[in-house]
């Protein structure tokens with residue numbers, strides 16, 4: 001991609017610039033009166049979001065992440081689409097689908113005000129090169145950077161047969177100390193414990209993470225809150241169109257097997273992922289569309 005041309009087409013003086021980021025990947029850098037942000041066009045992935053009054057980024061981004069075509073960037077908010085988790089057909093296709101491993105197209109940038117910037121990314125061509133997904137589709141990711149971070153992922157079925165997807169915003173939130181974090185909003189929810197072959201369990205009280213967790217909560221509430229007493233903040237996650245939420249932290253043993261995470265990184269993040277996962281399969285008819293939305297905002301603890 002030609003960075004200079006992208007800036008001529010989409011740059012916004014004093015607010016938005018396209019830069020050559022890590023690994024030479026084109027990235028969108030935003031600085032407005034509310035927040036700063038970094039978005040990778042590769043993967044359609046928000047990598048950083050930091051409101052001006054915050055000393056620390058809202059998102060965790062691994063310093064050992066690969067920035068290479070074909071690999072996912074570890075951290076920020078990868079988009080999992082058109083499946084979440086392992087290939088549902090067992091064809092050895094990539095975990096969490098293929099859009100986090102490909103370039104998107106920058107489609108639009110807009111200044112809403114001095115304190116709010118919008119970016120739209122499109123994904124509709126790359127699938128043709130893949131022998132994995134033959135259904136015509138278009139994906140539109142609208143990203144709002146303001147006092148809160150807003151994401152909207154719209155799937156359009158542009159073909160003439162229905163298809164079904166699972167999907168998620170795989171958000172990595174930066175925390176001060178994982179052992180002191182609590183997640184509110186999942187009390188009494190049923191969940192599938194992926195570490196115990198999907199055994200169904202019921203959440204007792206708020207979620208505290210003291211070991212490896214990999215859970216899919218069903219019938220989750222639309223508002224979840226991560227309470228972080230160390231960074232003295234609460235991260236509010238509002239996702240109106242989802243009924244599942246995934247909570248993941250690899251803890252020490254699994255982290256050590258992951259080359260793109262430092263051994264102690266697990267202490268500094270929690271993934272709380274809004275999505276349509278497992279039985280929350282979304283069927284999209286020809287000519288129809290479906291949007292997954294999430295809004296991330298901060299309040300002091």
Ligand SMILES: O=P(O)(O)OC[C@H]1O[C@H](O)[C@H](O)[C@@H](O)[C@@H]1O
Pocket residue numbers: 072085095096194214215246247248271
């Ligand atoms: O390593 P990745 O493919 O990025 O997946 C990282 C994690 O994502 C989700 O949270 C899944 O529930 C986990 O099972 C998976 O390990």
